[in-house]
């Protein structure tokens with residue numbers, strides 16, 4: 272529900288800074304597990320949910336969770352099902368394919384506009400009496416006391432404050448919560464730019480998603496409705512500049528040349544945007560009466576489409592570690608959260624980093640090794656099954 276009262280002196284159980292995908296989801300999961308708690312969400316966007324132009328791939332496990340929350344039913348007609356995944360190295364023999372049926376599921380994942388998902392999460396949060404959503408509120412600073420935290424935020428050009436047992440930083444890659452807590456990040460700049468857009472195709476992808484490693488960089492195509500595909504093309508900054516300046520026919524031609532004709536003919540591109548591809552990792556994700564979740568804690572290369580899915584598992588772990596807690600910000604609750612997350616971070620971040628480094632390199636013998644790896648995946652069923660389970664967001 273939208274906030275009526277924006278200041279309070281009695282400590283709220285939780286203040287979540289950031290009502291984006293991960294912040295809103297965390298609020299919903301926590302409200303479900305702890306109906307006795309008051310959960311405040313601070314979101315700078317003054318009209319409802321955060322605005323997001325991205326199209327994202329949701330792992331099957333994420334969709335299961337949205338189903339449980341009663342959100343998926345309305346979203347499903349607007350989502351594209353990924354029934355098959357084709358991973359290949361252009362001009363090399365290696366490739367691997369995953370089929371949903373072989374793994375006993377209707378889809379390996381789904382593709383959806385992030386804005387639709389944001390709206391659905393925001394609307395679900397509005398229906399929860401215990402979630403107090405502060406629209407147009409920007410977290411500014413925090414001060415720790417022994418048994419609570421003071422949180423200052425700006426709303427309607429006024430500084431306001433809340434006392435809370437636990438502060439959750441879900442305020443994205445440039446997290447102000449992280450800065451205020453003095454948590455440093457380590458960064459890897461992949462010297463690549465992710466060009467995204469919606470490609471219009473002459474024929475439908477029929478449920479196929481493609482990840483193709485090309486000489487200009489990896490290209491991912493994800494199936495959408497109406498013969499469209501979501502494109503993520505990782506290229507060098509120099510090529511990105513040229514591609515972003517190119518007129519539409521020239522861009523489409525260059526993309527087609529790089530990808531080849533496996534997905535048929537490309538005819539147009541809409542909503543072209545670009546993101547620098549970097550890995551930002553908080554040195555740790557907990558502090559006294561505070562935790563970080565989602566992009567505030569880790570921003571991944573979008574190559575493996577795992578960023579949000581990792582954030583979803585942060586939100587689940589947080590709600591599980593606080594489920595039986597009498598004090599949301601106690602050391603044992605916060606430490607339990609971090610214990611649940613650490614190993615998963617290492618696996619996914621290692622996998623994504625390995626993919627970026629291994630598959631953006633055209634040097635033999637690296638190309639031969641990855642071709643062999645892809646062929647191995649294609650022929651060794653247990654390995655393929657494990658890869659599929661990770662892709663679907665289940666623990667391997």
Ligand SMILES: Cc1cc2nc3c(=O)[nH]c(=O)nc-3n(C[C@H](O)[C@H](O)[C@H](O)COP(=O)(O)OP(=O)(O)OC[C@H]3O[C@@H](n4cnc5c(N)ncnc54)[C@H](O)[C@@H]3O)c2cc1C
Pocket residue numbers: 288289290291292293294313314315316321325326327328329408409410411441442443444447465467503546564565566567573575576577578579580581582
């Ligand atoms: C090109 C691209 C493609 C991607 N594709 C995929 C994919 O296919 N699958 C996948 O799983 N992931 C994908 N990702 C990653 C995914 O988009 C992110 O992991 C996800 O958006 C993280 O959500 P978040 O809520 O942590 O952060 P964000 O989405 O950045 O949300 C942060 C929120 O905090 C708010 N905020 C900011 N500052 C403050 C403040 N001071 N006070 C309060 N609130 C504040 C913002 O308004 C926003 O609402 C992709 C990313 C990119 C760049």
